[in-house]
Each structure stands twice: as structure tokens, then as C-alpha cells.
Amino acid sequence: MHRLIFLFFAILTTTTGLGQTDSDILVQIDDQAITKEEFVWLYKKNNSYLLNDSDKKTPSEYLDLFINFKLKVMEAQRLGYDTIPGFVSELKTYREELAKPYLTAIQYTDQMVETAYERMKTEIDASHILVLLDQSAMPNDTLQAWNKVMEIRNQLLQGADFGELAVKYSEDPSSKQNKGRLGYFSAFQMVYPFEDAAYKTAVGEITQPVRTSFGYHLIRVNGRRPAKGQIKVAHIMKRLDEHTSEEAVNQQKQQLDSLLAELKSGSDFATLARQHSDDRRTAQNGGELSWFSSSGMMPEFADPAFELEDDGDLSHVVRTPYGWHIIKRIEYRPVPDFDKLQDFLSEKIRNNAEISQHSSEIFIQNLKKEYNFEQDHQCLDQLNAAIASSTLKSFRPGNPDEVLFQFADQKVSTKEFADFLKEKANDKVSAQQAYGNFVARTLTKYENSRLEAKYPEFRFLMQEYHDGILLFNLSEDTIWDAAARDSVGLEAFYQKNKSKYHWEERFHGWSIKCENQEVKDFVEAVFEEDPEIREDELSDLLKNHFEKTSAKIRFGYFEKGADKLVDHLVWNAPKPDDFKDGLHFVRGNKVSQQPKTLGEARGLYISDYQNQLEEQWIKELRKRYRVRINRKVLKKIEQEQ
Structure with a gap:
């Protein structure tokens, strides 16, 4: 389960080094300038996915909300939230994921998109036996692995039990527990060669050896079923592990039974999730998980989730290998029609390097052309001769400062190549392969460093994550947890507003x-x-x-x-x-008719109290920071929309 990022508003705040002029600046908050380009991009994005036209805001209406958000982000930076190691690490991880589509060149056809859609409508239940083999394995190692996997296949064809051979031979660590059975999956949930072979195999049959980045697989298809679509749920979780005592297991079950009773009596699910769920990645977002399919989540969780018939329905207390859960259905959607998924599938294929042949080579070739890549052939020949007389790792260049190749404004020396060999090379790779890998890594690293400047949409997305994480962390400390912990303040708020929520x-x-x-x-x-x-x-x-x-x-x-x-x-x-x-x-x-007690409507009153705290907070921020708006630029934006 991936962490759900809190994004009140997806905004852009990068404002320096992008060629801005005074005429482009829409808002100035203290010494931070926000350009027209940044605001318009965000304004259009946040007005593009609304269900009702009546919810759309004019640029002037949106600007006030935008400024409030900017103030919170600046406050988070003033307080040092952007220097916390956890934030830095999390943002780095997101950047690595976001950068992947930009660091490859994917080619695909309409037929591949149509095939992917047909596979999304069907889920495959398969088992496998894996013989590990490194992608850069030498020919002798490859032949040895091939002979081993073919011997296993012959035993299966002669009637041997698949599960028993998986336990005995498979080098997938999970095979000892699951006997090689992977359960159900659909398109994009397995490495592509594995998926492709499984969907092309009839139920009960065993494939020829299938080569993936992990090694050789034998795949048996156990069954097929129509895909159930996707569901979005929230959950409240009490975590268990193998060392949890039976007494603690029962106590946590009783805790969730009590929470379920509160939910059925009208308590707010999101509030209870924030207060009680052990899944801290989702708790502060009300327990919400990302959309998932029946094959994209463990059966112990997915099955009861998909049994919920209506939005808002609650499950009984469910046990999985990870703990106890209460599941609330938020929304369900069947597999959409092809025209609605076509762009999504194209993007998924574009982001999957295994689907497109030679994508890495094409990507490097394009970079070489774009950045005028030039290499010193005489230096390279001398280098190859020197390497031939030693192992790759022990190679030392005669002239470390000699330029081996250059591109853009970069010059790469033979010493840098030698350092790469010392760190990355192995005896199974030839000098020519090692050099190619070094060139590819150097070009890719350079391209990666330029993504924000080269692709505005990437810069915008990175800023969304940056600001979203900051705002989540600051809001958690300043508003959400503060409101839940402040029992005196909450009681006083209730006494002033206790007529708001009442029983008919x-x-x-x-x-x-x-x-x-x-x-x-x-x-x-x-x-x-x-x-x-x-x-x-x-x-x-x-x-x-x-x-x-x-x-x-x-x-x-x-x-x-x-x-x-x-x-x-x-x-x-x-x-x-x-x-x-x-x-x-x-x-x-x-x-x-009578007012609800604080206990009966605690979640609602906490939510209202949080809103009050936030309003007070915004007033304080408005006093702390000086905000100036360029009305001429705003008027121009209004005219253009």
C-alpha cells in the first residue's frame, strides 16, 4: 500500500531561476514571488476535474485560497519542516518514481494498448517455479540454468506435483510457504514477459521457460475469472505480528469491535481512523487507501472489501496477516470502457520499459544527438588496449585527466571511467559493455538533473509533492492532532455550538x-x-x-x-x-428532537473545531506575512480564461 499524499491544493511554488520578469509576477509574499505562469497552470488543473460547473471558481476567487495555501507552505518552511530527514527522504523517493517515465524512450502500438485492455478485463491465477539468473550472466551460467529449468519441466510433464517441485527447486523465497502459487493478477501487475506468457497459456498448461529480469520461470495457469473492477476504501487497522500474544490479539479485536459500534452509532470514520489506526501512512488521511482491484490486494482484505454492496457500508472486523481491520467502502467502479482507459493504458505502456523493445538504447541515442555527444576514439582505443592487460576493477589510466568523451557542457575523463569500473564492473562484463554502461549512466544522470528545467509539468508535479507533504505534516501538528488532543477547547466549542447537530x-x-x-x-x-x-x-x-x-x-x-x-x-x-x-x-x-451529545457527534464537532482552528491560523499567517497582489496581472488572467 503506497502512502496517500495529502494535497489540499496542488500548487507550484518554484519561483527562481526560470526567467521571470516583474510583469509576470502575480503575487509577492514577503520576498517570494509567484508568477502568472505558475498560478494559471494550477488554476486550470484544479478547475478541470470538477463534477459540477457550479463548483468552478474564477481566478479571483481561487487566488484567495491559493494565497492561504502558500502561506501555510511558507510557514512550514520557516519552521524547518523541509529540513526534517524524513521529509527529505520521502521527497527523494517520490522524485525517483516521477523521473522514471522521463528517463526512457518507450515505443508502442495501438495493438499493444488493445491487448492490455483485454487483459485488464480478466484475472489470471498462476503458480511458478523460478531458477534465478542474473541479466548479465555468462553463457555457461545461462546454459546451466536452462538445463535445470528444463529438467524440472520434464518432471512436471511426467506427472510430478507442481507445488512439491516448487518447494524443492524454486528459488523464489515465498515458494516454501505458498508452493509457488501467486494468486490472481491482471495487466501491469507482473513483469511483462511473465504476464505475456501467462495470458497466452491455457488453464492447466505449463509454459516453456520464460526469461525475465529475475531468471527463468515455469508458469502453470490455474484459473481465469472476469475482473471485478476497482474499489476505493478506508480502513482502521490494529497491527499484529508473529510475536503478538493471543491475549493481545483478542484485546485488539475487542478494541475494533468497540470502534465498529461507535461507527454504527454515527461516529465519523475519518476521525476514528486518525485517532486509532495503526496504519500511520493512511490514518491522517481518514484511513483512505488508493484504488485497488481484487487481484491487487491480499484476498483476506480484498474479498470482504468487494463484498460491501453500497458506498458507506462497513465490514465486520476483518483479520489479515497484518492485523485486524474495519473497512469502509467509499466508491466502486467497474472496468471502464476502452475509450476511457486508452490514454491511461498508453501511459502505463510508456512507463514500462520491458514492453517496448530497445527503449533504453533509443533513449541514450536520442540524448547523444540532443547533447552533441562526442568521444575521443584514439583515447578509447588506448583505453581498451590497457584494459585488456588487466581486470576491469584493477584498471588504472595512464593519463587520468584525458577527456574520454564530452556532451553539452560536460567533459568526462578517463579517471571517472576508472572509478566507475572499480565500483560497478565485474568479470562477467566485457570492457565494451562496461564502457557502454558508463556512457548510459553518465548521460542519464545529466538528463535527470535537468528534468525540472526541461519539463515544466515535471517541475509542477515535484512541487505538488513537496508542498503536499509539508502541508500534511504541518496540518497534522497544528490542526488535526491539536483539535483531537484539546479536550478543554473541544468541550468549550461544543457548548457554544451544541445546537448544530441534533437528533430528529x-x-x-x-x-x-x-x-x-x-x-x-x-x-x-x-x-x-x-x-x-x-x-x-x-x-x-x-x-x-x-x-x-x-x-x-x-x-x-x-x-x-x-x-x-x-x-x-x-x-x-x-x-x-x-x-x-x-x-x-x-x-x-x-x-x-434533542441536541446530540459530544460523544454522539464527536467526529463532527472535531471536524468543525479543526475548521475554526484553521481559520484562526490563517488570520495569524496573514498578519505574519506581507501579501501583495498585482491586480493588472490578475485582470489579464481573468480576461484570458
Whole structure:
């Protein structure tokens, strides 16, 4: 599960070194300038994915929200949130992921896109046996691995059990536990050669050896099923590990049972997730996970999630290898039509270097052309001769400062190549291969360093992540956790606003459905003897007195629509289909409209209190920072939109 990034507004804040002029500056906050280009890009993005046109804002309306966001980001930087090692590391990780599509050259065809769509509609259940083999393996090692995997295949064709051979021979560490069975997957969830072979193999058949970046695989297809689409859920989790005692397991289950009862009584899911979930990556986002398919998540979690029928439905307390969970369905979507997925599939293929042949070579060739790559052939020949008389790692150049090749404004010396050989080379790679790898790494590293300047959309995306993470961390400390911890402030806020959330007219009492007159007489006798009996006590008496289920009883507060029997007998709603006159009855009284207690609406009041704290915070930031708006530039933006 990847961390969900909190992005109140996806904004751009990089403002230096991009050729801006005074006429381009829209907003100045202290000494930080925000250009028209930056604002317009973000404004268009945030007005492009709205469900209703009425939600769209004019540039002037959006500018106020934009400035508030900028103030928070600047405050986070003033407080040093951008220097925290965790932030620096997380942002670096995101940059590495975002950079990947820009550091390869993918070629693909319409047929590949159509094939990917057909595969997205079907999930494959497969098992495999893996014989590890390095991508740069020498011919003798490759032949040895091939012979081994073919011998295993012959045993399978002669009737040997696939699972037993997976345990015995497979070099995938998980095979000892799963006997090689990988479960269901669909397009883009496996390395491409593996996926391609599996989808081209009939159920029950075993493939020829399939070569991937891991080695040789034998794949058996166990089954196929239609894809179930995707679901978005939130969860509250109590983490377990192999060392957790049985007593602790039961205690955590009881904690989630209690939280589930709170949720069913109206508590806010997001608030409880922030307060109680052990999955800290998602807790502060209300427990929300990314969209996933039935094959993209462990079955113990995916199956109960996909069983939820409606948005807002809650699961029972679910156990997975990682712990206990309560799952809330947020939204479901079936596999979309092809025209809606075409661009997405094209992008996925573009980002998958294994799908396109020679993508790396093409990418390096393009960079060489773009940056006027030139190499000193005489120097290279001398280098090859020198390397031939030694091992790659022990090679030392005669003239370390001699330029081996140059491109753009870069000059690369033979010493740099020697350092690369010492660090990266091995005896299985020829000098020519090592040189090619060095050139590719050098060009790619240079290209990587220029992505922000070369591609505005990459710069914008990086700034989104940068500001989103900063704002998440600062908001967590300043607003979310502060509101939940401030019990005195929350109580005072509730006392001032306790009329905001209230119960409509309710019924307080019993809803009882008896199977026959004998059961009803028994229930009425119990009430006559003990009018204050509890629901669990009455249930126990009925179980002890009657052999079979004799009555369905419910006790508590009922709003309109919560119980069809109560609706009919208390508020004259239509008679339920299973209604038995004289045997189905209610016992209790109407309760007039009344405010909800803080406990009953805690999540709602915390959310409102957080909003109040945020408003106060914005006022403080407006006082701390000087904001100046170029009205002429804003008017020009208004005219252009």
C-alpha cells in the first residue's frame, strides 16, 4: 500500500531561476514571488476535474485560497519542516518514481494498448517455479540454468506435483510457504514477459521457460475469472505480528469491535481512523487507501472489501496477516470502457520499459544527438588496449585527466571511467559493455538533473509533492492532532455550538417480532416482572426457554427509517412485508428532537473545531506575512480564461 499524499491544493511554488520578469509576477509574499505562469497552470488543473460547473471558481476567487495555501507552505518552511530527514527522504523517493517515465524512450502500438485492455478485463491465477539468473550472466551460467529449468519441466510433464517441485527447486523465497502459487493478477501487475506468457497459456498448461529480469520461470495457469473492477476504501487497522500474544490479539479485536459500534452509532470514520489506526501512512488521511482491484490486494482484505454492496457500508472486523481491520467502502467502479482507459493504458505502456523493445538504447541515442555527444576514439582505443592487460576493477589510466568523451557542457575523463569500473564492473562484463554502461549512466544522470528545467509539468508535479507533504505534516501538528488532543477547547466549542447537530424525533424502546402467541405471552410476562430488563438478558431467557429461535428483538434509539416495524407502529409507515399482527409489537416512547451529545457527534464537532482552528491560523499567517497582489496581472488572467 503506497502512502496517500495529502494535497489540499496542488500548487507550484518554484519561483527562481526560470526567467521571470516583474510583469509576470502575480503575487509577492514577503520576498517570494509567484508568477502568472505558475498560478494559471494550477488554476486550470484544479478547475478541470470538477463534477459540477457550479463548483468552478474564477481566478479571483481561487487566488484567495491559493494565497492561504502558500502561506501555510511558507510557514512550514520557516519552521524547518523541509529540513526534517524524513521529509527529505520521502521527497527523494517520490522524485525517483516521477523521473522514471522521463528517463526512457518507450515505443508502442495501438495493438499493444488493445491487448492490455483485454487483459485488464480478466484475472489470471498462476503458480511458478523460478531458477534465478542474473541479466548479465555468462553463457555457461545461462546454459546451466536452462538445463535445470528444463529438467524440472520434464518432471512436471511426467506427472510430478507442481507445488512439491516448487518447494524443492524454486528459488523464489515465498515458494516454501505458498508452493509457488501467486494468486490472481491482471495487466501491469507482473513483469511483462511473465504476464505475456501467462495470458497466452491455457488453464492447466505449463509454459516453456520464460526469461525475465529475475531468471527463468515455469508458469502453470490455474484459473481465469472476469475482473471485478476497482474499489476505493478506508480502513482502521490494529497491527499484529508473529510475536503478538493471543491475549493481545483478542484485546485488539475487542478494541475494533468497540470502534465498529461507535461507527454504527454515527461516529465519523475519518476521525476514528486518525485517532486509532495503526496504519500511520493512511490514518491522517481518514484511513483512505488508493484504488485497488481484487487481484491487487491480499484476498483476506480484498474479498470482504468487494463484498460491501453500497458506498458507506462497513465490514465486520476483518483479520489479515497484518492485523485486524474495519473497512469502509467509499466508491466502486467497474472496468471502464476502452475509450476511457486508452490514454491511461498508453501511459502505463510508456512507463514500462520491458514492453517496448530497445527503449533504453533509443533513449541514450536520442540524448547523444540532443547533447552533441562526442568521444575521443584514439583515447578509447588506448583505453581498451590497457584494459585488456588487466581486470576491469584493477584498471588504472595512464593519463587520468584525458577527456574520454564530452556532451553539452560536460567533459568526462578517463579517471571517472576508472572509478566507475572499480565500483560497478565485474568479470562477467566485457570492457565494451562496461564502457557502454558508463556512457548510459553518465548521460542519464545529466538528463535527470535537468528534468525540472526541461519539463515544466515535471517541475509542477515535484512541487505538488513537496508542498503536499509539508502541508500534511504541518496540518497534522497544528490542526488535526491539536483539535483531537484539546479536550478543554473541544468541550468549550461544543457548548457554544451544541445546537448544530441534533437528533430528529426518535423512538426509544423495543422492536420485537415473536414467532407465535406462546413466545409473545412469555415476553410480556418477563416485562411485567422486570420492566427494566436488558436486551442481552431477554435474549438469554428466550434461548433458555425455547429450543429454536423464537423472537427477533432490538432495543435502543430508532430514527425514522432505522426499523420498518418501528416506522409502521410509531409513525404509521407502510406495513412491513413480514408483519404479523398481534405478534410483532413495539414497547417504549417517542423522544422529541434533542441536541446530540459530544460523544454522539464527536467526529463532527472535531471536524468543525479543526475548521475554526484553521481559520484562526490563517488570520495569524496573514498578519505574519506581507501579501501583495498585482491586480493588472490578475485582470489579464481573468480576461484570458
